Amino acid sequence: MNTARTLAGISLAGIVGITVLAPATAHAATGPDAQETRSAQAAAPAKWGPHHAPGRRARASGSLTATPKDDPGAPAPRVTVTGSVTDLTRGPACGWAVFRVSVKETGGDVSLKHRSYRTCSYGKPVKFSFTHAGVYEVELKVCAEARASKPSVGCLYAGTWKPLYTYYA
Template sequence: MRVFAGLVAALCLLLPAAPALAAPAPVASKTGEAPLYQARKNWDRYAPGKRAYAKGSLLATNLVKDSIPPYATVKVTGKAYDLTKGGTCGYAVFRITYLKADGSSPFKHRTVRDCTYKSAKSFTFTDKRVALVELKVCSEAKHSKPSLNCLYAQAWKVLYSTL
């Protein structure tokens, strides 16, 4: 029980520092149903040492508030840049926590890799039933996926949270 209370206290300390999305605004539904809600946020992030960069926007729609945790459909669009000359690549790694039908909340990673100096790689993806989207930008040797150092060495930036 103490561990759970400690986690809740730590989460409460972290969440106010997270950047807030614009207040959800009602959007007229095309089918005449109840209004949908949406929130948009622009974001950008450098890797340590400014060796890679990612920027873009996030659009959250169809917010379901009466679920625990609440969730939405999230569309992320952006560009990733490698800012080094040589054998390294820039990685934009997104950690997406979503709600499964059984009530569990696992996460998955979506990775965008750019290995061309100052030439952007565009990306877009959409996920449903999302509770939390976090971002980390890294610069490291070319691999099919980011290293454990990239995934765990620095803090994640919260882009969207329903928690």
């Protein structure tokens, strides 16, 4: 019986505490700049990196901006990734930043899109930027390998991807 009284007292105190705090919170959320403030906070770029290729032969870093959403179970309406990749090999190799983006298709299916950026000039970063709509996840892999028009199978499928954005986080 004492336990029931204690729990009832805690519940009542919690309700009173919420009631006392609610007017201040409601006023702060309904001010003239409230919507702009919430949007600016939610859409602020999140820094990522630096991430390195094995042996620190390439480096990538940047920022990611996801538009705000009401439902945490829904994909982000739009995600923008910006950054740079730098080759650190001093040889005939290139530095790659490879992104794997999970996007919602019009029929409700999920597909994987790849974006890759390379530089073959030692120490000179190459900047990149891309945007996708309906994003569930953005992952990154940094590789250093021989000059080619696209990343190798080893770069794409060996090792682990580094998550930069997940829709439910």
